[in-house]
Amino acid sequence: MKSLVDDVTVLSDGRKEKEAFMSAVIETAEAIIGSITDGKAYSGLGPYDLRKIIDALPLLPDNGDGWTRMMTSVKEEILPNMLRTWSQSYMPHLHSPVLIETIASELIIASFNSSMDSWDQGPAATEIEVKVINELLSLFGYGSCSDGTFTSGGSQSNISALIIHRDRFLLKRGYDVKKNGLPPDFNKLRIYVSEISHFSFDKGAHIAGLGYESVSKLPVDDFCRIDIEKAEKIIRRDAEEGFIPFMIAATVGTTDFGSIDDIKTLRKIADEYGMFLHADAAYGSGAILSSYSDRVSDLSLADSITIDFHKMFLIPISASALLVKNGTELDSFQLHADYLNREEDEEEGFINLVGKSMQTTRRFDALKVYMAFRMRGRDGYRKIIDTMIGNAAYFFSCISRDEEFIAPVKPELSSVVFALKGGDDRNRNARKTLMSEGTIIGQTVYQGKVMLKFTLLNPSLTKEHIDGLISRLRKT
């Protein structure tokens, strides 16, 4: 069957194009809605069965399938096997359902296809990103010299932080890495992170030419926060042995436990050694809009902050930002190209954001944050994030009173790591049993033991649902 969509190429001012666009959007929305059937997070197909289905799909036929055949196949063979983040039975990762208005944002982003590298590729997009960044700087307590940029995710934010701090640290010692590459004693440089920090710091150390060996893993205490006493000893010993400490990364919301490092004390240690202090708040940053914002208010003490909007903020992937207290540090990424971001334009008020980012062509992700912040406001977001944190606290209080469970770390955010009594195998099997019933939960390790994990980002999850899960777990 021929569709209006088959008669057009790109969205444009023409009537035919507008009609085709409308029908494509409506049919797509209907296909998505049609694929939501049973509340389960996943169809249950294993990798071999799913691969068989995908292998059999045509991809680049000699004669195109046309809109209707292509969409029918997407609807029947792909969408049913997508993971449904909105399911109340999905809680293994920091992977959220999305606010409905941000799906509209994605449609706008794709339709206009703005790019953030130069003002002439996204005039309103550039101005909105600057506005959103300024709002974030004030939300996190940063002053007038601060600046920031949107990135593709927490990993890129962390890696960018590592690069700019490396550059600035060495520049202060008279060494221009941007121009000359690393100094001869580069393998003495040290970055300190918690042993349960995100692996993007290792990745970053490699990319930055410092290597994994430059990343020193600080031990954590029983609450999964950097053990300050041990950290001080390690850093002091390194300095005495001739290593060059240049950066500490605090984790504000560890990926598994949601634990929050003691930024105040880490700030003092960083100052003592002339180090930069970065805060990886990819997970915990959302708490700033909750009633529990005091748990993350020390973020303002850090020299840079990683924020992920695609976690607690419920914004579609990808959307992340790096905020930097001394905004000039972002000059690490500044270069000028005659065809793109001429210096003379910038003198006339055109802002070319390419100079603050590792990326060149870049998505207008800031629109999603703008639309969600504006529509929900502080009150709306507070309710949503309070629900996540409240659900984790409720689940923790239920299982800490329950003989069948072990729950070693009190949650500060929305994750709870726990175990059923009876050993590793019981826990592994419990996760598999739940998965076969369509409930996907997480699994990790705490002090050498297999643990289960709930990551409660879904704001429509209720106490009744949690009660149901507890009784289901007890029976495994």
Ligand SMILES: *Cc1c(COP(=O)(O)O)cnc(C)c1O
């Ligand atoms: C998720 C996460 C990251 C990585 O972020 P991506 O957006 O997945 O690249 C980094 N740090 C922490 C603490 C995280 O939870």
